[in-house]
Amino acid sequence: MRSADDVLLLIDLQYDFMPGGALAVAQGDEVVPVANRLARGFTHVVLTQDWHPAQHVSFAANHAGRAPFEMTTLPYGEQVLWPTHCVQDTHGAALHGDLDVPHARALIRKGHHANVDSYSAFLEADRTTPTGLAGYLRETGAKRVYCCGLATDYCVAWSALDARAAGFETVLIDDASRAIDLNGSLAAAWAQLEAAGVKRAQSADVLAGRV
Ligand code: VGL
Numbered sequence: 001m002r003s004a005d006d007v008l009l010l011i012d013l014q015y016d017f018m019p020g021g022a023l024a025v026a027q028g029d030e031v032v033p034v035a036n037r038l039a040r041g042f043t044h045v046v047l048t049q050d051w052h053p054a055q056h057v058s059f060a061a062n063h064a065g066r067a068p069f070e071m072t073t074l075p076y077g078e079q080v081l082w083p084t085h086c087v088q089d090t091h092g093a094a095l096h097g098d099l100d101v102p103h104a105r106a107l108i109r110k111g112h113h114a115n116v117d118s119y120s121a122f123l124e125a126d127r128t129t130p131t132g133l134a135g136y137l138r139e140t141g142a143k144r145v146y147c148c149g150l151a152t153d154y155c156v157a158w159s160a161l162d163a164r165a166a167g168f169e170t171v172l173i174d175d176a177s178r179a180i181d182l183n184g185s186l187a188a189a190w191a192q193l194e195a196a197g198v199k200r201a202q203s204a205d206v207l208a209g210r211v
């Protein structure tokens with residue numbers, strides 16, 4: 001069992017990111033059993049859930065004449081226009097039914113403000129609105145954050161970068177994550193992660209306590 005200072009952050013293991021979902025990540029379902037195995041080794045597990053209102057600004061359908069995966073400019077910066085996904089209280093927004101983490105302590109829902117996206121579990125895309133996760137982790141004594149889930153190059157990478165910026169030692173578990181990889185986004189994410197000092201690890205090494 002990992003030390004009480006170690007937190008496993010399982011990101012967006014929801015049907016819309018699984019094969020067949022609205023914003024499917026290739027082989028996204030393969031990470032569910034890995035996440036379950038990892039979770040058995042941690043006393044402190046936190047889940048996240050992408051949780052958008054139907055009128056969310058990140059949906060291409062809410063921008064006349066625009067198509068999914070095009071870019072647009074919003075007051076806070078560049079934004080990918082996504083297929084409509086993870087709408088609050090829909091099946092697509094539900095956590096995968098095979099996820100088996102009865103001891104998960106907290107669930108952070110993000111992307112609930114209609115005009116702001118939130119890839120990160122810590123800070124919304126305006127880069128100023130906190131979700132409260134950093135404060136929760138500090139108050140519960142967390143020192144190290146192990147991130148994995150979907151998608152590596154968006155919500156997992158942004159969460160790992162913000163965990164690091166908030167002062168936590170941060171590890172991204174590669175084989176417990178899968179990427180969207182839009183226009184080189186995966187390589188760009190890894191360059192940023194490495195520059196920020198986020199460690200890259202495999203689940204077997206985390207479970208064995210080597211990382
Ligand atoms: C995500 C795009 C839009 C993710 C969420 O979970 O990585 N990506 N919303």
Ligand code: ZN
Nearest residue numbers: 050085086111
């Ligand atoms: Zn989203």
